[in-house]
Amino acid sequence: VARRDEEQAGGGTRELILATAARLFRERGYAQTTTRELADAVGIRGPSLYYHFETKQDLLFGICRESVSRLTGAFDSLPPGGDAETRLRSLIRLYVSTIIADRDLHATAYIELRSLTGERRATIVEGFDRYLARIEEVIASAQSEGSLSRDLPARELTVSLTNLLMGTLLWLPHRWSGRPPTPEELTALFTSVFFDGAKGAGRSEPGPARL
Amino acid sequence: VARRDEEQAGGGTRELILATAARLFRERGYAQTTTRELADAVGIRGPSLYYHFETKQDLLFGICRESVSRLTGAFDSLPPGGDAETRLRSLIRLYVSTIIADRDLHATAYIELRSLTGERRATIVEGFDRYLARIEEVIASAQSEGSLSRDLPARELTVSLTNLLMGTLLWLPHRWSGRPPTPEELTALFTSVFFDGAKGAGRSEPGPARL
DNA sequence: GTCTATAAAGAGATAGAC
DNA sequence: GTCTATCTCTTTATAGAC
Secondary structure, three states: OHHHHHHHOOOOHHHHHHHHHHHHHHHHOOOOOOHHHHHHHHOOOHHHHHHHOOOHHHHHHHHHHHHHHHHHHHHHOOOOOOOHHHHHHHHHHHHHHHHHHOHHHHHHHHHHHHHOOHHHHHHHHHHHHHHHHHHHHHHHHHHHOOOOOOOOOHHHHHHHHHHHHHHHHHHOOOOOOOOOOOHHHHHHHHHHHHHHOOOOOOOOOOOOOOO | OHHHHHHHOOOOHHHHHHHHHHHHHHHHOOOOOOHHHHHHHHOOOHHHHHHHOOOHHHHHHHHHHHHHHHHHHHHHOOOOOOOHHHHHHHHHHHHHHHHHHOHHHHHHHHHHHHHOOHHHHHHHHHHHHHHHHHHHHHHHHHHHOOOOOOOOOHHHHHHHHHHHHHHHHHHOOOOOOOOOOOHHHHHHHHHHHHHHOOOOOOOOOOOOOOO
16 A cells, blocks of 8 residues: 555655755755765765656755645644634644654755745745645634734734744754754644743643743 | 945955845855856956955855844843843844844845854854853843743743744745835834733733734 | 956766666 | 766866956
């Protein structure tokens, strides 16, 4: 069953190339990473890459498309119904666990988006924007239902939330001395800060937010 | 007076190169930007760059060092004394206005830090880390003084705050339809969200936070 | 301080055998 | 599907005149 998927994908080499490229592109940058380095890391020779991908940029496009696809898929997996605040909390949890599960993939997609050009870039930007628009809808609903303040426009709250969450992509692998935080701990932290702030005047669950 | 500075700096060419490089590196990335493109944008020929900088990476190092220096300088300009919450609010305002004043410089420093290698990279990372440590001290003081909740460790609050603020570097130039927000509006937004959260249970000033 | 000319190395990508 | 061999172009950086 899983074997069938691998066979369809050509023995998994294509997937191995994508995953390896995601890692190298995050560590060294897209432009700095040569196709030869990538081939070495995969265990094949340079030209063999071109059997699986037409160009180097096509490879990056594949990474970005996969990132958008997984984030959107996580959104779709949300159980329907329920109040907006609950959906928003689930959304934060899903986002954190999704990107932690494949940090290289999502970090590369986010950071190297600018290395895409033309139509490919437009496609990915559109995908990310749609994702952000869906988050904004949930936030606006929460405001309508009275569980979020109406003092700040939904747009601004969305920017704040995504700033809070996306920072994780950038520093998480580098800047944490000792044991890295688990997805649950990060979820608790960001949920707590976003909903109740650092003063925590209305904080509901002080316990589980600790790292 | 300002003339003397320019003369000391060699007619300002070095500064022009730095500012132009910061812009190009942010728009197109460090590795994607060629020294010829940079020279063209400055209005000189490629090899002339090497009179002012030893290598291309030396140029990037100059940008990163300047970024750290300005952020640290802004911190030093804080009026001494007062309670920690006030210092923290001033800090947010200073950070936002500093990076908005030179978006290209600070965005390039932050994003292209990984393109530096060896000792140069270590120097910049150390500078940024010291800056973050100083923010954490202020946050810890605010917790001691009782103006911030002790439910979350100072370290986690610092990560949350810097996530919130640094996101501005990345999306501000790109993702804002219509009039871009002013530094004052961004300051009001981030201050409000960080201290009081999206529920805004204890929000003190609901008015000025609107964009 | 900036130029022209050019070196020296490395990049992405192709051709064609196996 | 992967290989060896190689093309072609671009890159950073240097040499030396002005």
